[in-house]
Amino acid sequence: MYKFLLCFKYLRTRYLAFVCIVSVMLGVATLIVVNSVMSGFSYKLQNRLHGILSDVMIETDRADGLPGPPDAIVARVLASPVGKYVEATSPTVEVMALLQFQVRSRLTGERFSITKHVRMIGVEPARHAKVGKFLEYLQRQKDGGEASFALTPDALGRFDFNRDFGGWEPRDANAATKLLDFPTVRIPQVPPVDAPPGMFLPALAVPDRASSPPPLVPAAGPPRVPGVFIGHAIAHHTWKDPVTGVSETINLLREGDEVFLATVGATGVKPVASTFAVADYFRCEMSEYDNTFAYVALGELQSMRGMGNRVNTVQIKLIPSAAGDHELVHKTIIPELQKLFGREEAINVVSWQQHQGALLEAIDIERGILNLLLFMIVGVSGFSILAIFTMIVSEKYRDIGVLKSLGASSRGVMSIFVSYGLMLGVVGCGLGTLLGLGITVYINEIEGFLTLVTKQQIFDRGVYYFDKIPTNIETTTVVLVNVGALSTSVLFSVLPAFRAARLHPVNALRFE
Amino acid sequence: MLAATNLRKTYRRNADQVKVLQGLSLDVHAGEFLSVVGASGSGKSTLLHLLGTLDVPDEGTITLNGRRIDNVSSRERDELRNTVFGYIFQFYHLLPEFNTLDNVLMPAYISNSLVKWFATRREWRKRAEAMLERVGLSHRLTHRPRELSGGEMQRAAVARALLCRPQILMADEPTGNLDAEIGADIVRLLRELNRDDGITIVMVTHNLDIAATTDRVLRMTHGKLNTDAPAAFTRPKLAAV
Numbered sequence: 001m002y003k004f005l006l007c008f009k010y011l012r013t014r015y016l017a018f019v020c021i022v023s024v025m026l027g028v029a030t031l032i033v034v035n036s037v038m039s040g041f042s043y044k045l046q047n048r049l050h051g052i053l054s055d056v057m058i059e060t061d062r063a064d065g066l067p068g069p070p071d072a073i074v075a076r077v078l079a080s081p082v083g084k085y086v087e088a089t090s091p092t093v094e095v096m097a098l099l100q101f102q103v104r105s106r107l108t109g110e111r112f113s114i115t116k117h118v119r120m121i122g123v124e125p126a127r128h129a130k131v132g133k134f135l136e137y138l139q140r141q142k143d144g145g146e147a148s149f150a151l152t153p154d155a156l157g158r159f160d161f162n163r164d165f166g167g168w169e170p171r172d173a174n175a176a177t178k179l180l181d182f183p184t185v186r187i188p189q190v191p192p193v194d195a196p197p198g199m200f201l202p203a204l205a206v207p208d209r210a211s212s213p214p215p216l217v218p219a220a221g222p223p224r225v226p227g228v229f230i231g232h233a234i235a236h237h238t239w240k241d242p243v244t245g246v247s248e249t250i251n252l253l254r255e256g257d258e259v260f261l262a263t264v265g266a267t268g269v270k271p272v273a274s275t276f277a278v279a280d281y282f283r284c285e286m287s288e289y290d291n292t293f294a295y296v297a298l299g300e301l302q303s304m305r306g307m308g309n310r311v312n313t314v315q316i317k318l319i320p321s322a323a324g325d326h327e328l329v330h331k332t333i334i335p336e337l338q339k340l341f342g343r344e345e346a347i348n349v350v351s352w353q354q355h356q357g358a359l360l361e362a363i364d365i366e367r368g369i370l371n372l373l374l375f376m377i378v379g380v381s382g383f384s385i386l387a388i389f390t391m392i393v394s395e396k397y398r399d400i401g402v403l404k405s406l407g408a409s410s411r412g413v414m415s416i417f418v419s420y421g422l423m424l425g426v427v428g429c430g431l432g433t434l435l436g437l438g439i440t441v442y443i444n445e446i447e448g449f450l451t452l453v454t455k456q457q458i459f460d461r462g463v464y465y466f467d468k469i470p471t472n473i474e475t476t477t478v479v480l481v482n483v484g485a486l487s488t489s490v491l492f493s494v495l496p497a498f499r500a501a502r503l504h505p506v507n508a509l510r511f512e
Numbered sequence: 513m514l515a516a517t518n519l520r521k522t523y524r525r526n527a528d529q530v531k532v533l534q535g536l537s538l539d540v541h542a543g544e545f546l547s548v549v550g551a552s553g554s555g556k557s558t559l560l561h562l563l564g565t566l567d568v569p570d571e572g573t574i575t576l577n578g579r580r581i582d583n584v585s586s587r588e589r590d591e592l593r594n595t596v597f598g599y600i601f602q603f604y605h606l607l608p609e610f611n612t613l614d615n616v617l618m619p620a621y622i623s624n625s626l627v628k629w630f631a632t633r634r635e636w637r638k639r640a641e642a643m644l645e646r647v648g649l650s651h652r653l654t655h656r657p658r659e660l661s662g663g664e665m666q667r668a669a670v671a672r673a674l675l676c677r678p679q680i681l682m683a684d685e686p687t688g689n690l691d692a693e694i695g696a697d698i699v700r701l702l703r704e705l706n707r708d709d710g711i712t713i714v715m716v717t718h719n720l721d722i723a724a725t726t727d728r729v730l731r732m733t734h735g736k737l738n739t740d741a742p743a744a745f746t747r748p749k750l751a752a753v
Contacts, residue, residue: 404566406672
């Protein structure tokens with residue numbers, strides 16, 4: 001009984017102990033916040049990475065693609081033992097390409113081309129939407145039905161408008177003088193006098209939709225130009241004012257605008273190129289992909305590259321029960337598929353995790369190292385417990401002697417201080433957990449407040465396209481952090497407790 | 513009741529040796545109020561610590577009611593200190609964080625587990641309050657030691673020592689830190705306890721006047737009992753009250 005009593009008493013009366021509580025609390029809170037934020041990033045990143053890739057991919061580096069038509073490959077997969085796990089498949093062609101389009105400077109009116117290297121991916125949009133989150137990432141089409149490369153009437157009108165009048169001069173002239181039967185054409189904005197250099201205007205004048213102009217081309221009918229889903233970041237330029245810190249996003253490519261894509265053919269080193277019109281923006285909120293992806297129709301890319309009916313990747317979506325079973329995917333499904341295709345030259349079968357292995361592994365390593373470093377905070381709190389307890393034992397030298405003279409055992413005296421350490425740990429962990437969870441839940445509000453106070457943006461949303469700091473509170477992590485901090489508190493209180501237990505009562509009582 | 517035979521105790525510090533007790537033997541009879549007097553450093557307090565199992569002798573034996581207690585396990589010694597021996601000290605040694613009542617209850621807190629304490633706490637509390645009333649501190653139950661006078665603190669220490677109804681009370685210079693009048697009050701209290709409750713008391717003091725009020729006085733010199741003590745120091749029981 002006296003052990004609890006003394007613990008509580010010391011906890012309430014020794015203000016020095018609050019230093020220990022605060023240090024444990026800060027350690028626990030920091031670990032919880034950092035882990036939750038990193039886990040949030042990791043979770044969101046994995047989600048996005050998985051969104052653009054199916055569960056398993058059969059891919060080849062061969063320029064002419066996988067041997068045989070994709071249907072035959074899919075049929076082989078479905079006929080194999082893996083077939084029962086397959087929910088959907090999507091044949092794709094992925095090649096590196098150069099993309100070029102024209103823009104006009106807002107300041108000088110000068111026109112120039114922008115060239116970017118992109119990852120050109122040929123897909124059957126409706127089919128590809130079934131193996132991942134492809135459809136969700138299409139800015140215009142995400143809420144409606146099936147994905148399609150067909151241009152909207154507005155986009156077609158814009159394309160035709162650009163093309164029929166042969167380039168920029170008549171376009172500008174038409175827009176300015178309203179010669180065309182297109183009364184609601186908006187005149188390109190006059191660049192502000194004080195606008196900083198390097199800002200761009202949209203490539204073309206845009207019909208003002210507010211007044212609903214009649215489209216020049218009827219909505220029905222097959223598209224006369226192949227569409228491309230262009231990465232959102234390719235089509236948009238974000239400019240940040242160095243003085244005010246305000247970001248401005250300028251649209252460089254609108255739907256219907258023409259882009260030029262060049263790559264190499266399937267046989268020999270033969271450049272091939274074609275013109276496409278922007279049909280939609282692709283935005284998965286991963287800057288790397290939004291900046292490099294250009295989706296075109298599978299048939300277009302196959303014919304452009306002269307690869308017939310062949311593809312270089314078959315993406316396979318597994319049924320949910322199999323997809324979630326890491327063991328099954330990596331120990332059964334992938335080896336089975338490797339057996340099926342492994343003998344073929346330059347064919348790889350990989351899961352989405354293996355495909356993005358380096359990135360995911362980097363996040364895990366980073367998290368591990370960060371945890372190790374941050375646990376030092378808890379280590380420091382352990383040393384503060386050691387120091388403060390040693391002081392308390394010295395201060396309570398006489399009281400320990402009195403307790404022993406009244407019949408308290410050495411073990412009892414030891415357990416007073418170990419329990420005291422445990423209690424400080426419990427209080428510190430409790431408060432730390434509350435603080436950590438509080439900060440995690442309100443991290444965006446806190447970030448907003450700090451940004452307001454310091455006038456420095458702490459979390460740049462432009463980097464990850466996260467509209468807020470992602471967090472993911474994992475119960476296991478919270479429990480582990482608490483167990484670690486509690487163990488440290490107890491461990492570091494053992495030494496002073498042992499010293500107190502060994503104290504000879506006669507020595508303690510001899511003098512005042 | 514309590515007998516020590518040929519007790520020897522030497523304190524060592526590096527190469528230095530201080531022979532505190534050198535073959536001391538004594539008997540404490542049940543119900544007597546015994547005082548041990550002697551100059552500082554004569555070994556009075558060490559004798560008391562050995563008799564009360566706070567320390568162990570290098571040589572010699574100590575028996576309580578015929579049973580050796582100098583070589584028992586530390587657990588048994590703890591139990592003896594909790595139930596058989598009661599201690600009062602020159603500097604009272606109350607725990608500053610606790611009020612008077614809690615200080616008095618401390619031996620009960622030590623001897624009871626958490627569960628047992630909650631089962632018996634009312635009884636203990638009643639007993640502690642009775643003890644405090646007995647020593648005249650019923651109006652000071654919730655006061656902290658720093659709010660009490662020296663005499664009151666010593667009274668509280670007496671109440672604490674008596675809570676578990678010990679057979680023997682060990683008093684280590686109980687009046688050493690008090691003025692003559694308050695010191696006499698404390699000795700009067702001890703005498704009452706000895707007379708009314710039959711508690712055996714071994715008191716160490718260097719105050720010959722106070723020692724003279726006890727039943728028997730033993731004089732210590734250089735770690736031994738001085739058998740040539742004047743007869744005036746030995747009084748018939750209760751004579752001094």
